[in-house]
Amino acid sequence: MNSEVLRIATINADELETPPLSLGQLAWRRFRRHKLAVIGAGVLLLLFLYAFAGALFFSESYANHNDTSLRLDAPTYSHPFGTDTIGRDILARTVYGGQISLLIGLFAVLIETSCGILVGAIAGYYGGLVDNILMRITEAMLNIPEIFLLIVMAKFLSGKIPDMTIMGRTFSGSVVLIVIIIGGTSWMYLARIVRAEFLSLKENDFVLAARATGTSNLRIIFLHILPNSIAPIVVTATLGVANAILSEAYISFLGLGVQPPTATWGNMLDGANNYLDSAPWLWFFPGLLILLTVLSINFLGDGIRDALDPRSRTV
């Protein structure tokens, strides 16, 4: 008894407190509180499942199989989403189209992020003439509305990349092209954000210390400064996926994007306005899937922003 009292009495004040949370745990707590973001993440997961697990139920040749005797059939039991203008099953095409659309979104953002970080980091870190030149180019590209730039670039590069076969599936070369075009016309905002981060971070003492110990510029940029500006980059990249999927949809809708028979949610809508009245299922399902994807990514991005960077609460 006596010893027990003694034990309680000697408990250290620090031991009574819960262990401090790491930055990641704090971010996760803030993220969890953002209900819409959690729902968004869930829906997004389901959409990925739909596109990738759906492939287990339909083969790609089925998705591209056309039967003109079945053209523009309304949704029935055997074709739950109906059939398109040449009798292809729309359900199967939304599955395979979804794969392409989602992958285009992810890969385009990969390019966007690499370009944005590279330009922003170099401009912000080195400053001076390099900064001036890079920022003028960035401004020049921001000066033209994105959709115009996309159209001109798509026209410029169309047909330059041959079809390719990856893992037994043939992809239209236009898929790669669209990834490059979307990535290449959307990096400017990120570049500006990264540059602003670098401009302020490079004045810190840890950069001075790194320089004093003879660390190379490359190591300072990528190992010392970049990790400190990761929050806005992650947020911009997340929202960038939504934008890239929308861009793909716009450009394919205009017939300048991914070429059939490769389906994407965007090119399934190409020409659908001619069947507005007679076959609404033609445009409704792909359109709805794009909306759901973009919406859930936007909610997710909003949640990530709140979690990683609680100070910046913008639109």
Add this chain to the structure above:
Amino acid sequence: MTRYIIRRFLQGIPLLFIISVVLFVLMMTMGDPIATMGGRSITRQADRVRLTRQLGLDKPLYVQYIYWLVGNDWTKVDLDGDGVAETAGTRRGILRGDFGTSLVNRGEPVLQVIWERLPNTLLLMLASEVVVVLGAFLVGIYSALRQYSAWDHFITALLFIGYSMPIFFIALLSMYIFAVLFKRWGLPYLPTVGMFDPQVGKTTGQVLLHMVLPVLSMSIVSFASYSRYIRSTMLEVLGQDYIRTAKSKGLTRQDIIFVHALKNASLPIVTVVGLDLPFLLGGAVVTERIFAWPGTGRLFLDHVARGDMPVVMGILMLISVAVIIFQIITDVVYAWLDPRIRYEA
């Protein structure tokens, strides 16, 4: 201030130069301009060679760019292909306001081609800009005054949906509901394509009726960012000391919201509108295509498809110039409205 404005204009010049060079290079594989000029008939080889020389396409790229920029009336060009430049050039270059002639509408000056379409686009775009700004003020102020209420959350969710919608999906959906379904149900329905019913003619009523759906579609997309912006600036202003002062001296709620808060909260929106305005010139490419609206956006699409480089280049350069000018105007207007802002010369 004057020095600041002059400096900004001077900075715009190298920017426009970079833009024009990049675009000019991108234009080079737009299509076969000579096939475009020939129309449906196949161009004979002899004609091809002659047209190539006439358009200056036999020249290296940088010479073509110089001719486009400053014209070629100061030099002689070789039209008959004998290697001797004998004919005086006629182009004056875009620096002297000559954007060249359209290849599709043969011989028609580019500016005239664009000018014909511009009013249609401005009509559509300005209407939707007005709808968006007015609506965004209503919604933004309402949400700000009832922050975190059920209505605020509901409005936020709706705005997010609108913001995430591809514009063609809104367009198709609204066309289906207000034109197809309304017609089926025997209700008065809206027209879907064009600017007016050819049987009735281009009357004000017809144009207004045809504008409803395109304006609706475009407004929904940009509604979210505007109203969220107003909501956040309004919230910021409502937390200021002078609002508390106004409250404590017993002003009515209306006075506080509409006179003291709104005046200051609406300042930042000037920037957003100012930076958005020049993009209206280009029109909404997708919207104009779906609703078959004869504006500059559709003009751009049609002429890109047929490789009409002078017109495409003309539209893009006009937008670029407008963007730069509007940026400067926005900054100046903002400094004029908000005396706290000073630009060093």
